[in-house]
């Protein structure tokens with residue numbers, strides 16, 4: 001593989017949130033929870049200290065997936081549901097880069113659900129932030145895999161009647177190495193959780209409750225119902241799973257910090273293809 | 285002693301576990317060492333493991349004729365190690381009154397379909413002969429029979445056994461040598477010989493098209509491969525997984541084909557040459573992301589080893605029905621490059637070229653192989669020419685706020701710095717975008733970027749990538765073919781020429797963007813043009829018509845797999861058509 005210089009951190013020049021703020025105007029509705037997530041991510045990146053050109057933010061499609069262009073980092077805004085494979089290929093090809101994946105609950109749990117399972121299982125050293133608003137925002141308000149069974153919408157009048165699943169429990173069962181929940185409007189604590197997720201080796205998953213003010217205005221009430229940092233991280237997967245399933249689903253904080261070794265990056269160095277070609281030769 | 289011949293075609297068949305394919309591979313390896321060309325098609329039943337198997341082999345043609353690139357019209361000999369279920373293969377093993385069948389009377393009567401061919405039936409006690417040797421196996425007796433029938437040299441036979449069986453230890457080698465010897469003696473006692481005229485002993489390649497694609501990928505500089513297993517493409521992935529351990533780079537087994545091509549998008553964005561490998565059903569899953577790679581201008585090679593479709597079709601058999609999806613399969617209008625190797629030997633160079641073109645043009649390149657190219661084993665001349673390397677343009681003209689990833693250059697190619705490079709941060713996006721890469725719904729931006737992507741393919745110097753022409757300058761008939769159809773079409777052209785109709789074969793390698801001028805030059809002077817392809821609806825014919833690359837009288841000879849094209853079928857079609865036309 002191409003040899004790239006080791007990342008250099010420049011301690012003299014402290015980075016600030018501004019260094020990660022791009023000039024592109026977000027398309028988000030004013031009051032959308034995703035603004036908080038963007039700010040928290042920018043804060044976390046500043047704190048982590050890697051310059052923007054050593055960071056890549058990858059996403060799929062959705063309101064939340066618009067985020068990469070709003071940072072000054074390198075970015076990839078791909079197709080719906082496929083952000084995690086893109087991030088996986090990127091990180092394996094270039095382990096020197098900091099790779100952050102972002103998206104929505106539809107993108108990550110519905111169309112991209114299979115990739116979510118396998119990203120947890122594979123445990124490549126990337127961070128995955130899901131802005132869960134329990135709705136498909138971009139397509140104007142259809143229920144997602146985390147939407148309550150009785151939530152009424154045009155696409156499912158009276159509700160889907162289907163129980164939502166717990167992304168955190170799934171992540172734990174599938175092998176994620178770091179599992180946390182945050183709240184979009186608690187920018188500072190969320191930034192701290194994201195920074196820790198990025199630092200933690202392997203696949204780190206941060207589910208962020210991020211209200212959709214337009215299609216789920218009632219989610220603004222989350223400000224009141226959130227149970228802030230009501231959990232302490234454990235290194236025991238069983239215990240973490242019990243906490244996730246037992247706790248109020250509004251509980252924020254870090255549930256699990258595992259010790260799985262991250263999926264190894266590719267062996268570097270270039271062999272001589274002509275040596276391999278010699279294996280085809282007969283009759284010399 | 286009977287006269288020698290230019291080539292001999294032999295089938296070795298047996299039920300699961302008898303090792304018919306190993307015997308066939310050993311015969312091919314011995315022929316290579318004795319200076320011959322060769323071609324081996326493997327047949328197996330529907331069972332995942334076990335079941336009947338047959339190795340269909342032609343060897344010889346050393347000297348002026350060049351490698352064998354099509355299955356023979358008929359077989360000279362069938363070596364039946366037993367008779368279990370062989371009738372299932374009978375249609376694929378044409379025999380006639382000049383053929384011989386060598387079988388063990390202990391294995392039961394000769395099946396009616398075989399007897400009905402009129403082939404001469406000869407008895408060889410495979411079971412008893414194998415039993416007479418310690419550790420002897422009947423497939424190696426069968427190999428000995430075949431090798432003696434073709435008149436192969438003792439040292440070549442021994443070297444081939446050592447190469448094929450050596451890993452199993454000296455004891456196994458000794459047993460195989462002894463088994464081959466008793467087989468050869470039994471054949472000699474029957475007094476039949478189909479001995480080949482002496483071959484020209486020189487270094488050659490023995491490989492399959494799938495192996496050659498793997499080598500071409502490494503030569504081209506592929507460092508990252510992501511794939512999901514699918515017949516008949518998996519062998520490329522497996523070959524690369526093994527070779528890359530030493531060579532460097534990585535193969536990732538993705539959770540599905542969509543994940544695989546998206547992983548390639550990530551690696552391509554990261555600055556690394558990348559490839560994904562699949563067959564038709566997997567290609568169908570990849571097309572949405574193919575559009576993303578075209579729009580975001582991400583280089584990658586997408587290999588499709590075509591099999592019979594639609595849907596699951598016949599996974600182990602060849603067909604050329606994915607041309608339409610390769611040319612057009614993506615949402616929206618997405619110009620692309622489609623390359624198809626024109627022979628097994630060409631699989632290496634065309635794959636290498638595909639990597640270079642993808643990198644140089646920052647776009648996905650479809651590499652259309654097919655089951656027949658991919659899984660057939662051949663002995664061929666060592667390809668001596670390799671494409672000139674091309675690299676990705678990464679050096680930005682400016683850095684900072686003025687950097688524009690999708691700058692509208694004359695060539696259509698704009699600098700693509702990789703992450704890690706300061707001052708050139710850009711976002712790859714499937715949304716229509718401006719030169720900066722930022723999303724835009726404006727018609728001017730959309731059209732300018734669409735034209736830029738078209739321009740890249742139009743202004744590129746394709747050199748001789750377009751294809752090849754073989755045959756006489758005064759040809760009146762031209763056959764246009766691609767992929768594994770080129771071999772049988774070329775053989776048909778040779779025969780037609782010999783029979784008094786000078787015929788040329790135009791082998792198309794660059795199917796898109798079509799180099800119409802080169803094709804027109806290749807067809808110049810011919811009165812009749814026939815497009816030969818292995819699919820039901822004439823996809824190449826329609827493509828060429830759509831591009832206005834064919835004259836009004838051009839004909840289509842299209843028929844689907846799974847049966848391979850044989851030269852005789854093409855000749856018969858053309859002469860029948862000629863007769864009809866004359867009437």
Ligand SMILES: Cc1ncc(C[n+]2csc(CCOP(=O)(O)OP(=O)(O)O)c2C)c(N)n1
Pocket residue numbers: 061062063064065080103104105106107108131133135136137138139144
């Ligand atoms: C293959 C495909 N299917 C459907 C769509 C339409 N689509 C765009 S975004 C989206 C859902 C977005 O929901 P979510 O991921 O939760 O993000 P949000 O907009 O709520 O942030 C859908 C269904 C698409 N772009 N591509």
Ligand code: SF4
Pocket residue numbers: 027028029031032033034063064133137138211212213214215
């Ligand atoms: S629709 Fe909802 S999720 Fe989308 S930008 Fe508006 S508030 Fe945010």
